[in-house]
Amino acid sequence: MPQSSLPLPPGSFGLPVIGESVSYLHSPAIFMEKRQKQYGNIFKTHLFGFPTIVLIGAGAARFLFANEGQKFEMTNTPSFERLLGINSIGVVTGAAHQTLRKYLYQAFAPRALADYATTMQNITHRYLKRWEKMETLTWYPELKKYTLDIACQLFIGVATESEEALEKIYETWSDGLLSIPVRFPGNKFDKSIHAREELLAHFDKLIDQRLQHPAENQDVLTILLQAQDEEGKHLSREEVKDNLLGMLVAGHETLTSALTSLCLLLAQHPDVLVKAHVEQEQFKFSEPITQEDLKQMTYLEQVMKEVLRMAPPVVRSGLRKVLEPCEFAGYKIPQGWGVFYQIQETHQDQTIYSHPEKFDPNRFNTEKVEDKQKPFAHIPFGGGIRECLGKEFAKLEIKLFAALLIREYEWELAPRQNLERIVLPFSRPHDGLKVKFRKRG
Ligand code: HEM
Known part of the structure; x- marks a missing residue:
């Protein structure tokens, strides 16, 4: 059938102008669940x-990843674009995106990761001791401090502990990411733009220092300043600054979410x-933990995969714009529309995962490997040319944190709390x- 005569997917556009955004933002999970039940796995x-x-679904994710950059292109809400900056990898598209990705990758290549592992472990020990002293704690904000400490230390060589002001400015900036992009003095969006300018000014100072006195330890900033393409061309100062900022958000909010889910799911599943x-117990005498040790912790790897399946930190992808008309599953996808792939719902597919609602790390053991039944069945880090650049960094941090936590500590959920x-x-x-x-007795 010619593409133009195919039907549009089922679904509704909602109200004029605002469409269905309000009910989506009110409860994204219910929004998706209701429509998936009513219309199936593709709807408008x-x-x-x-x-x-x-x-x-896995097939839809595969279709999108395979056509990324040709039929589809990343697009952002206006507040995201303004606050991330025009040079951010999350905003740049086409050939420029691929070039930028090659530069940024240099900060997450295996050799760089090996250098980061010791700092990650030192900071982890410090926080575990802090929580032991606290005895009762609310973990999410604590984990947010912890992951920001690691990100600031490894990305820009700054300890946030001694720079509490930096943490506050960062919070004000990230508060604006979901705000309405209309600026008037003192509103959320305005405060967030000011915070962005303060953060960039801070990065400017750090860059000046680095250019005068190169850092002893390789951090992301040093690697980005030194990164070159085949012709010896470096990133511009503006590119370095916008991408440092993007990585702070990409790199610490997602990890906070992943670690919080890990702690919650382990508390709920003592077995x-x-x-x-x-x-x-087999590894407890080996410290610092090496990448080789981590490879041998196969059960820990399964636990991490299952946490990221059940509670993916990025529940929905970034939006894509349709560059050329195409079709999927018998429906037409018109040019100029948006496309939105869903990570959470893809991970709940009963044709791939048995009892997907159950937390069961064994589904990833070498006999079952449930996720290998279809490509792109397990996509917490997305896929294709926009797959998460920090995937290996994130996996390293999750596993080091979990190993050190599980070896020596125990925790239980406090009563009367909302875990929704x-x-x-x-x-x-x-x-x-x-x-x-x-501490374990
Ligand atoms: C992209 C998830 C940690 C940097 C993405 C995407 C996902 C994701 C799903 C693709 C979004 C899309 O398709 O629209 C995660 C999760 C993390 C994590 C679950 C932790 C558990 C990190 C870390 C960094 C990072 C630690 C680095 C500092 C990035 C960047 C992109 C990205 C730069 C954009 C890549 C591009 O557009 O080419 N991440 N991420 N992420 N992530 Fe992560």
């Missing part, structure tokens, strides 16, 4: 000013925790995960 809606097609602890999952902008429990924390 109207979000953030665009007629949009929602795609669910899994016991098994993970038994595995760690909030998913925007990043997945987390409603009350931030209150726990009692202690």
